[in-house]
Amino acid sequence: MRYNLILAAVVAFVVLAAGSVVLPDWAMFLFAMALAKGLVCLGIVGMMRGGVVSFGQGLYYCLGAYTATLVANNFGVSDIFLLTLLSAAVCLLVGMAFGPLLSNYRGIFFAMLSLALSMVLYGSLSKMSFIGGTDGLNIAAPTFLGWAPEGRALQTALYIYVVAIVVIAGTLMRVYFDSERGLITLATRDNELRVEYLGASVRNVMTYNYVFGAVLGGIGGTIAALALGHVDPEFAFWTTSGEFVFVAILAGFLSVPSVFVAAIILELVRSFSNLYFPNTWQLALGIFLLVVIIVLPNGLGSLVKRRKGKAA
Amino acid sequence: MDLAATILVDGLIYAGWLFIVSVGLTLVFGVLNILNIAHGSLYAIGAYAAASMVGAYFALGGEAFPYGSYVAMILAAVLVALVLGPLLERGLLRFFYGRDEVLNVLVTYAVFLILEDVMKLIWGVNPYFVYEPYTLLGDVEIGPLFYVGYDFAVIAAAIIVGLAVWLTLNRTRVGKVVLAVIHDSEMSQTMGVNVQRIYLGAFMAGTFLAALGGALTAPMISVTPGLGVNVIIVAFAVVIIGGLGSVPGAAIGALMVGISRAASVHLLPEAELFIIYFVMAIVLLFRPEGLFAKTQARKI
Numbered sequence: 001m002r003y004n005l006i007l008a009a010v011v012a013f014v015v016l017a018a019g020s021v022v023l024p025d026w027a028m029f030l031f032a033m034a035l036a037k038g039l040v041c042l043g044i045v046g047m048m049r050g051g052v053v054s055f056g057q058g059l060y061y062c063l064g065a066y067t068a069t070l071v072a073n074n075f076g077v078s079d080i081f082l083l084t085l086l087s088a089a090v091c092l093l094v095g096m097a098f099g100p101l102l103s104n105y106r107g108i109f110f111a112m113l114s115l116a117l118s119m120v121l122y123g124s125l126s127k128m129s130f131i132g133g134t135d136g137l138n139i140a141a142p143t144f145l146g147w148a149p150e151g152r153a154l155q156t157a158l159y160i161y162v163v164a165i166v167v168i169a170g171t172l173m174r175v176y177f178d179s180e181r182g183l184i185t186l187a188t189r190d191n192e193l194r195v196e197y198l199g200a201s202v203r204n205v206m207t208y209n210y211v212f213g214a215v216l217g218g219i220g221g222t223i224a225a226l227a228l229g230h231v232d233p234e235f236a237f238w239t240t241s242g243e244f245v246f247v248a249i250l251a252g253f254l255s256v257p258s259v260f261v262a263a264i265i266l267e268l269v270r271s272f273s274n275l276y277f278p279n280t281w282q283l284a285l286g287i288f289l290l291v292v293i294i295v296l297p298n299g300l301g302s303l304v305k306r307r308k309g310k311a312a
Numbered sequence: 313m314d315l316a317a318t319i320l321v322d323g324l325i326y327a328g329w330l331f332i333v334s335v336g337l338t339l340v341f342g343v344l345n346i347l348n349i350a351h352g353s354l355y356a357i358g359a360y361a362a363a364s365m366v367g368a369y370f371a372l373g374g375e376a377f378p379y380g381s382y383v384a385m386i387l388a389a390v391l392v393a394l395v396l397g398p399l400l401e402r403g404l405l406r407f408f409y410g411r412d413e414v415l416n417v418l419v420t421y422a423v424f425l426i427l428e429d430v431m432k433l434i435w436g437v438n439p440y441f442v443y444e445p446y447t448l449l450g451d452v453e454i455g456p457l458f459y460v461g462y463d464f465a466v467i468a469a470a471i472i473v474g475l476a477v478w479l480t481l482n483r484t485r486v487g488k489v490v491l492a493v494i495h496d497s498e499m500s501q502t503m504g505v506n507v508q509r510i511y512l513g514a515f516m517a518g519t520f521l522a523a524l525g526g527a528l529t530a531p532m533i534s535v536t537p538g539l540g541v542n543v544i545i546v547a548f549a550v551v552i553i554g555g556l557g558s559v560p561g562a563a564i565g566a567l568m569v570g571i572s573r574a575a576s577v578h579l580l581p582e583a584e585l586f587i588i589y590f591v592m593a594i595v596l597l598f599r600p601e602g603l604f605a606k607t608q609a610r611k612i
Binding site: 105112113119122123127283290293294297 | 411421423548549552556586589590592597601602
């Protein structure tokens with residue numbers, strides 16, 4: 001089984017990395033952003049497997065982005081690996097602080113409390129004029145272990161970096177999903193009380209899922225900030241978090257690759273409807289979302305599972 | 313002392329507005345078990361409809377009796393409820409009853425996105441102004457401060473709305489039937505209750521209250537696109553604080569949020585943007601399901 005997973009990861013990396021050769025500039029940027037956001041959504045999917053959905057994942061997306069930006073601007077650090085590690089560490093700590101608290105909440109209350117936390121960050125950042133207030137901050141282009149590419153080379157390097165992280169994170173999450181704790185998460189979704197009676201700690205798995213989501217959110221935010229060259233408090237606004245939930249629901253909780261497929265689909269639908277229906281792109285997006293919910297209530301991932309189910 | 317009085321009056325005015333905006337949300341959740349993000353759009357549509365109706369009223373010679381513009385505002389809200397209520401409930405939401413809570417939130421999020429653009433298509437992107445009803449009631453003097461009379465009319469409207477909803481639910485036959493449906497819709501159906509009609513009625517009432525909130529707000533602001541986005545999250549915070557589905561809860565939630573917001577505006581302006589979420593987080597910390605939450609049995 002493990003060999004299959006490693007093989008799939010290698011194939012995924014090769015296929016995605018090939019994009020750096022064939023994709024035009026605009027598409028490469030779009031894909032890099034979509035994959036970065038996909039990382040955040042992967043964290044939500046991890047929580048969704050346990051039956052809760054965070055409506056405030058923008059908190060970690062924003063926290064990661066601001067950590068990277070503030071460190072880069074104040075300490076002159078431009079190395080992308082170091083920035084990613086630092087943001088992930090900050091989000092890990094914050095996630096570990098909030099995780100045990102949020103693991104007591106379910107359903108809409110989990111969604112709303114996580115949303116409240118991200119809105120507190122949004123409000124605070126908006127009012128902090130010394131770090132840009134609502135205008136946000138700029139962040140310089142990253143370097144890669146001392147190498148400072150420009151233009152297409154920079155875009156390509158950034159894209160390959162995202163692809164590598166996506167493949168590693170996706171593989172690790174798949175391993176986690178199939179681990180004992182990951183399966184307890186799935187059982188919790190079905191019936192929490194039964195899981196507790198069987199001797200497993202629901203709070204414990206919920207906390208783990210939340211902390212993983214926090215770290216993934218921070219990494220996604222860092223990459224998005226570096227790709228955009230700019231951060232602002234909107235990163236933590238509820239509509240940003242809403243988009244992540246949108247992707248997570250579109251993907252469903254069954255398959256990992258479908259999260260990134262869904263993220264790319266959403267970016268494509270949004271940019272093309274923005275292009276072709278500039279005044280009604282939200283309308284197009286809303287209709288698209290409704291159609292997906294009606295046709296595929298368990299998300300894109302259910303397509304794969306359904307086929308597998310038939311084969312077996 | 314003056315500061316405390318100012319905070320109290322400002323807080324009450326804001327709380328009145330908040331309550332009207334939120335009570336429909338909590339009602340719809342209580343009956344249909346759907347947390348309706350599109351509530352914000354319905355609010356915005358109410359504001360647009362009221363702006364158009366009041367504009368038309370004065371264009372048709374309403375100056376002779378300017379108080380008629382209040383009737384026009386309420387009629388606008390009724391119209392929105394009559395058109396959009398059945399369309400959304402019968403046309404869409406009824407297919408999602410009993411499904412995952414979060415999935416339903418997403419459905420209404422889609423409706424929210426769609427309505428945002430529909431509003432732009434109908435009313436364009438230019439702001440609408442209807443200041444006449446706002447100035448009509450004159451000023452009120454409280455101590456050294458002057459308030460616009462209309463602000464107090466909003467508080468009065470909130471009290472009337474709250475009493476009407478509470479009395480309907482708790483003191484009428486229809487209300488008893490609604491409570492029975494909330495408690496157990498299958499059993500109610502077996503007993504001969506037309507559950508579909510209750511759902512439709514509750515959703516229309518919720519739509520009316522959202523639109524009424526918008527209509528009452530229209531004279532105080534410039535009605536522009538994007539009006540509903542911020543309202544919906546504030547309304548969510550209020551009903552979550554109060555406990556979903558509880559009308560008294562929404563009132564308490566509105567008061568808590570209104571007064572703490574007024575206090576922050578006067579004492580700590582930096583906190584104004586997030587004080588609402590701060591209050592919500594604190595309440596949820598101690599009461600994980602809000603202040604007036606119903607106890608629910610856990611399924612084994």
